[in-house]
Amino acid sequence: xxxxxxxxxxxxxxxxxxxxxxxxxxxxxxxxxxxxxxxxxxxxxxxxxxxxxxxxxxxxxxxxxxxxxxxxxxxxxxxxxxxxxxxxxxxxxxxxxxxxxxxxxxxxxxxxxxxxxxxxxxxxxxxxxxxxxxxxxxxxxxxxxxxxxxxxxxxxxxxxxxxxxxxxxxxxxxxxxxxxxxxxxxxxxxxxxxxxxxxxxxxxxxxxxxxxxxxxxxxxxxxxxxxxxxxxxxxxxxxxxxxxxxxxxxxxxxxxxxxxxxxxxxxxxxxxxxxxxxxxxxxxxxxxxxxxxxxxxxxxxxxxxxxxxxxxxxxxxxxxxxxxxxxxxxxxxxxxxxxxxxxxxxxxxxxxxxxxxxxxxxxxxxxxxxxxxxxxxxxxxxxxxxxxxxxxxxxxxxxxxxxxxxxxxxxxxxxxxxxxxxxxxxxxxxxxxxxxxxxxxxxxxxxxxxxxxxxx
Numbered sequence: 001x002x003x004x005x006x007x008x009x010x011x012x013x014x015x016x017x018x019x020x021x022x023x024x025x026x027x028x029x030x031x032x033x034x035x036x037x038x039x040x041x042x043x044x045x046x047x048x049x050x051x052x053x054x055x056x057x058x059x060x061x062x063x064x065x066x067x068x069x070x071x072x073x074x075x076x077x078x079x080x081x082x083x084x085x086x087x088x089x090x091x092x093x094x095x096x097x098x099x100x101x102x103x104x105x106x107x108x109x110x111x112x113x114x115x116x117x118x119x120x121x122x123x124x125x126x127x128x129x130x131x132x133x134x135x136x137x138x139x140x141x142x143x144x145x146x147x148x149x150x151x152x153x154x155x156x157x158x159x160x161x162x163x164x165x166x167x168x169x170x171x172x173x174x175x176x177x178x179x180x181x182x183x184x185x186x187x188x189x190x191x192x193x194x195x196x197x198x199x200x201x202x203x204x205x206x207x208x209x210x211x212x213x214x215x216x217x218x219x220x221x222x223x224x225x226x227x228x229x230x231x232x233x234x235x236x237x238x239x240x241x242x243x244x245x246x247x248x249x250x251x252x253x254x255x256x257x258x259x260x261x262x263x264x265x266x267x268x269x270x271x272x273x274x275x276x277x278x279x280x281x282x283x284x285x286x287x288x289x290x291x292x293x294x295x296x297x298x299x300x301x302x303x304x305x306x307x308x309x310x311x312x313x314x315x316x317x318x319x320x321x322x323x324x325x326x327x328x329x330x331x332x333x334x335x336x337x338x339x340x341x342x343x344x345x346x347x348x349x350x351x352x353x354x355x356x357x358x359x360x361x362x363x364x365x366x367x368x369x370x371x372x373x374x375x376x377x378x379x380x381x382x383x384x385x386x387x388x389x390x391x392x393x394x395x396x397x398x399x400x401x402x403x404x405x406x407x408x409x410x411x412x413x414x415x416x417x418x419x420x421x422x423x424x425x426x427x428x429x430x431x432x433x434x435x436x437x438x439x440x441x442x443x444x445x446x447x448x449x450x451x452x453x454x455x456x
Contacts, residue, residue: 060148062135081108088136141334169404171213172205206411219314325350329426
């Protein structure tokens with residue numbers, strides 16, 4: 001693709017910086033837009049633990065810009081725009097007017113509609129007489145586009161960015177450990193403390209919908225005797241109880257059917273079940289089954305085997321992304337807009353960390369391997385992120401909403417169909433070999449689709 005034609009003086013031209021992770025094209029930024037947006041920051045591929053902050057205000061900057069002149073738009077402006085997916089900011093000539101932020105799959109076609117000659121008979125929005133210039137960023141994936149659009153909408157329109165991005169916190173399971181007799185229920189709100197860490201209970205998710213979260217919780221709670229009612233527990237022996245206590249599916253703390261210690265132990269078994277993906281309960285049942293078989297109690301061994309099948313059936317309805325949010329550590333790999341580059345998006349504790357773009361064409365000549373770069377980003381960044389979470393920071397409504405917003409961005413990508421890119425979770429350690437093989441798959445050219453009517 002030819003470099004965009006710049007109508008600005010040569011002294012304002014920004015040259016690409018070699019070694020930077022962002023795809024810097026030979027294009028210019030509008031001065032008024034530079035005043036509206038912070039100065040772009042560059043992140044080197046040689047990341048260290050000290051340069052891995054949690055998601056900052058501005059990471060994916062709009063690194064290209066063109067001035068708009070209606071008289072020469074068809075000659076200089078529109079031909080310089082690439083017909084590729086991008087996030088674009090249109091700056092107006094009016095001093096106090098708000099800019100116009102868009103995301104599109106074809107930048108040239110979208111701006112031709114917005115900035116092309118207006119049709120008096122059409123009600124379509126036209127900004128030809130108001131636009132002064134544009135800043136944009138080419139995006140290589142839907143996740144990068146959503147993240148770029150989200151961060152700039154949040155910065156430019158702090159009062160209505162949720163409506164623009166259409167972000168809705170995903171459904172999660174919460175065990176309210178602060179309650180004297182905790183219960184497990186579905187919610188969309190993740191409460192955080194002053195440091196931004198989840199508080200007031202244990203959260204598990206995100207799930208693709210509230211319906212799926214309810215279905216999984218019902219199957220999981222069938223394995224335990226934790227209460228499901230919403231009443232205030234008074235431990236009144238005259239209380240009649242509910243149907244779950246009659247069916248022996250609840251310890252019935254409402255009418256003092258158990259002690260406080262017994263109920264707390266049952267809740268801890270549920271927490272361990274969710275934390276270990278069911279392995280804690282499955283291992284305990286398997287031990288009981290082995291003992292029953294050794295004692296020649298085959299009837300009890302058969303019952304325990306059916307209970308194991310019930311555990312496996314409940315776990316099959318749990319998506320891979322749904323886990324304890326405080327321990328949700330993963331890395332998402334995406335194709336970048338630049339050739340031979342991979343976008344790496346880290347997730348730590350359910351929060352999106354600062355991404356970087358690994359350019360394989362440049363690291364081939366460096367002494368450090370791609371695996372070492374991933375280790376610096378994931379392992380060094382995890383320690384820094386943990387220290388940042390433990391350090392106090394000012395509380396605000398925006399920071400308290402960030403966990404739900406980040407989970408919404410992650411779940412929107414993960415549960416999309418089809419889903420672009422790959423994700424790898426951290427269990428005991430990061431699967432670096434699998435991550436590198438995934439990079440090879442993403443960088444491999446896509447197979448050409450057969451022509452219509454051609455035989456397979």
